[in-house]
Amino acid sequence: MELDRKAEIELASHAGRVLRESLGKGPQFIHVSIRRPFVVFYMRGLLSPTEKILLEQDQVFSVQHTRDLLMKTLIPELKAYTSLIAGMNLQEFYYDWGLHNQSAVFVGIESDDGRYESLSGETFTGKQALEQEIAHISQLVQKAPEGIYSCMLNERTLLVVRNGILISIEKELIRLGYEGNLKIAKRNLEKQHLHNNGHFESMLKARVIDAYADWDFQLDKSVIVFILNPKP
Numbered sequence: 001m002e003l004d005r006k007a008e009i010e011l012a013s014h015a016g017r018v019l020r021e022s023l024g025k026g027p028q029f030i031h032v033s034i035r036r037p038f039v040v041f042y043m044r045g046l047l048s049p050t051e052k053i054l055l056e057q058d059q060v061f062s063v064q065h066t067r068d069l070l071m072k073t074l075i076p077e078l079k080a081y082t083s084l085i086a087g088m089n090l091q092e093f094y095y096d097w098g099l100h101n102q103s104a105v106f107v108g109i110e111s112d113d114g115r116y117e118s119l120s121g122e123t124f125t126g127k128q129a130l131e132q133e134i135a136h137i138s139q140l141v142q143k144a145p146e147g148i149y150s151c152m153l154n155e156r157t158l159l160v161v162r163n164g165i166l167i168s169i170e171k172e173l174i175r176l177g178y179e180g181n182l183k184i185a186k187r188n189l190e191k192q193h194l195h196n197n198g199h200f201e202s203m204l205k206a207r208v209i210d211a212y213a214d215w216d217f218q219l220d221k222s223v224i225v226f227i228l229n230p231k232p
Helices: 002-023 049-056 060-086 113-118 126-141 168-175 179-195 197-204
Strands: 028-036 040-044 090-098 105-110 149-156 157-163 206-216 221-230
Touching: 002 028, 002 040, 002 179, 028 149, 040 060, 040 149, 040 157, 040 197, 040 221, 049 060, 060 105, 060 179, 090 206, 090 221, 105 206, 105 221, 113 126, 113 221, 126 157, 126 179, 126 197, 168 179, 179 206, 197 206, 197 221
Parallel strands: none
Antiparallel strands: 028 040, 040 105, 090 105, 149 157, 157 221, 206 221
């Protein structure tokens, strides 16, 4: 546990440094949570002066597109450093931006060697109701997932994984090269449901600070992260 804590601090420092070098401004706050096979980077205050001007001109797509291009360079760097510092060989990597509040989440996942299933079997307040609500949201936007798993990495970080959520028309759009536009559309739709849902806080007995979502279309898999503030 102590080794993981040291790795979390070092990874937070490194991620802040590479983002500052890439964007011209690093996050004001960054916290890394390791609970194998997962590592989650949570950032706040991540907006460069140029991005601020673009957002003031309603150029949200331009900011998202630029950051997506940036991540193609940063993901291999973050994977390599996580392997070096924490000994985690990340096979999957997800990310999402909260441009409305200048925040972001990155999620890395190691190969599944049984720890994933073990974690997802743990219980927490509202677990069953949460998974049912996520399945319902998935059904509204595309279809109910074939598999859904959730786990608390710590009292402030809740992670949900969905498998088997793509419908036939989405698979065809991906085959035709519309993966980027499909992801934007799915993210906009799902995050409306995640952000405007009054049930999560009562289920979890915690205030939901924010929610993030991303997909790996090749794996037909999605990750959702809730950042929580536990109620006293």
